[in-house]
Amino acid sequence: MSITNMLIVGFGTMTGAMVEGWLKAGRPATTFTIYHPRGKDVPDGAQMVTQWPAHPFDVVLLGVKPHMLDDVAPGLKDAVGPETVVISVLAGVELASLRDRFADAAAIVRFMPNLACALGKSPNALVAEGLSEAGKVDITALAQELGSAEWLESEGDFDLVTALAGSGPGFTYRFIDALAAAASRLGLEEQQAGRLALQMVEGASALAARSEFSPGELAQRVASPGGMTQKGLDVLDGDDALITLLTDTLHSARDRGAEMAAQARRQG
Numbered sequence: 032m033s034i035t036n037m038l039i040v041g042f043g044t045m046t047g048a049m050v051e052g053w054l055k056a057g058r059p060a061t062t063f064t065i066y067h068p069r070g071k072d073v074p075d076g077a078q079m080v081t082q083w084p085a086h087p088f089d090v091v092l093l094g095v096k097p098h099m100l101d102d103v104a105p106g107l108k109d110a111v112g113p114e115t116v117v118i119s120v121l122a123g124v125e126l127a128s129l130r131d132r133f134a135d136a137a138a139i140v141r142f143m144p145n146l147a148c149a150l151g152k153s154p155n156a157l158v159a160e161g162l163s164e165a166g167k168v169d170i171t172a173l174a175q176e177l178g179s180a181e182w183l184e185s186e187g188d189f190d191l192v193t194a195l196a197g198s199g200p201g202f203t204y205r206f207i208d209a210l211a212a213a214a215s216r217l218g219l220e221e222q223q224a225g226r227l228a229l230q231m232v233e234g235a236s237a238l239a240a241r242s243e244f245s246p247g248e249l250a251q252r253v254a255s256p257g258g259m260t261q262k263g264l265d266v267l268d269g270d271d272a273l274i275t276l277l278t279d280t281l282h283s284a285r286d287r288g289a290e291m292a293a294q295a296r297r298q299g
């Protein structure tokens with residue numbers, strides 16, 4: 032298979048970032064047809080349609096909110112043909128639930144990106160059923176244009192991976208704000224605390240991404256024995272405080288994925 036046309040249903044924050052990334056990676060805008068019942072602005076060269084297409088596409092990308100799956104699935108009966116790969120970024124919605132709605136599709140792919148797609152820096156988790164070897168090559172290329180392609184052997188960990196890599200930016204932004212708020216509580220001017228926290232995280236993550244050292248080793252390189260950093264790390268590490276907090280965070284997000292999966296199963 033080779034992907035020359037893609038229908039996008041649900042062109043919002045997430046799929047908008049994906050298209051931005053694909054365009055930056057050099058995919059032609061003419062690849063993209065975007066369906067919205069009331070129309071909306073799309074990138075130059077992409078096509079906007081307000082009626083359901085009457086012909087099949089290479090790829091149909093689902094980007095509506097998970098609870099809206101059944102609002103759009105019936106309209107896709109002609110757009111999803113026997114050669115079509117359906118890609119879903121819907122959190123929690125399982126392959127089997129998607130297959131229930133798109134019985135004719137060649138393959139179903141769950142694709143979990145994050146908003147860094149727009150910069151080509153999203154870690155993209157993937158799991159599929161029905162995908163040929165050639166299809167896997169094409170979908171891997173699509174994912175790599177937005178960052179990386181992390182194929183999972185099975186769907187069992189998909190909600191956990193979603194919590195880590197899909198929701199993760201939300202948790203990271205909260206961490207940045209919390210650092211700034213903490214500095215502000217301790218007396219630093221609020222705006223300055225915000226700037227320092229954000230630039231610190233940007234530099235630290237860029238360094239970790241290209242360093243020969245692991246994050247743990249880098250932390251040791253920052254912490255002079257008996258110095259300031261070690262005193263702070265002792266707070267984060269004591270009683271596994273940070274790990275416990277993040278385990279609870281991922282656990283809660285993952286469980287919500289399971290609830291959403293159950294809702295999509297019930298509707299099918």
Ligand SMILES: NC(=O)C1=CN([C@@H]2O[C@H](COP(=O)(O)OP(=O)(O)OC[C@H]3O[C@@H](n4cnc5c(N)ncnc54)[C@H](OP(=O)(O)O)[C@@H]3O)[C@@H](O)[C@H]2O)C=CC1
Pocket residue numbers: 040041042043044045046066067068094095096097099102103120121122143144145146197198
């Ligand atoms: N945001 C994120 O970081 C991530 C989101 N996701 C997944 O992406 C999906 C979308 O989330 P997100 O982009 O944040 O949400 P948005 O609300 O930004 O996007 C959803 C889009 O769907 C459109 N829409 C609503 N009804 C229809 C319809 N009947 N036909 C066509 N389009 C319609 C909405 O248009 P309108 O506003 O006009 O109603 C909106 O633009 C979710 O399933 C989520 O789980 C996955 C990973 C990360």
Ligand SMILES: O=C(O)[C@@H]1CCC=N1
Pocket residue numbers: 122193197198
């Ligand atoms: O919050 C959500 O449900 C989606 C999944 C990952 C990011 N946003």
